[in-house]
Amino acid sequence: MTKGFKDYIAAAKEVVGEVDAEAARALHHSADVAFIDVREPTELSAQGKIAGATAVPRGVLEFQIDPSSGAHNRVFSSGQKLIFYCASGGRSLLAAQVAKEMGIEDSVSLAGGYGAWLQMDGPVESVD
Numbered sequence: 001m002t003k004g005f006k007d008y009i010a011a012a013k014e015v016v017g018e019v020d021a022e023a024a025r026a027l028h029h030s031a032d033v034a035f036i037d038v039r040e041p042t043e044l045s046a047q048g049k050i051a052g053a054t055a056v057p058r059g060v061l062e063f064q065i066d067p068s069s070g071a072h073n074r075v076f077s078s079g080q081k082l083i084f085y086c087a088s089g090g091r092s093l094l095a096a097q098v099a100k101e102m103g104i105e106d107s108v109s110l111a112g113g114y115g116a117w118l119q120m121d122g123p124v125e126s127v128d
Helices: 005-015 021-027 043-045 058-065 090-102 113-119
Strands: 016-019 033-037 082-083 107-110
Touching: 005 043, 021 082, 021 113, 033 090, 082 090, 082 113, 090 107, 090 113, 107 113
Parallel strands: 016 107, 033 082, 082 107
Antiparallel strands: none
C-alpha cells in the first residue's frame, strides 16, 4: 500500500482548520454557521445528531456541494461557515478538505467529532 488513511488525514490537517467542541458550541446558534454531519444514516439513527445539523453522508458529499448537480444542497451555497463532523474527526477532516477544494473556503472540522460534542453535553436531536 502506497498511501494509507493516516496519510490522507495528515494531508487534510495541513489545509483544514479544526474547532474544538467548546468553540463549536459557542457558534451553535449563529445564523452564520451550519453544522454538517457526514456520518452514515445508520449512525444518525442510532446516535442522533447535533441539533439543527444537516446530514450529508460522506459518500455523496461532492454531489451535494456542486451547484451544477441535481443533488445540490443549498447549505453549501449559503455562504455560512461550515463545521463538518463525524464520529471522531477523521471523516470530517476529509470532508472539509473536499469542501475547500470545491471552493468553500470557510470549512472546518470539529475536533473529536460527535463524541467530543456529547462529552460536553452539546444539544442533540434524534433522527428517524
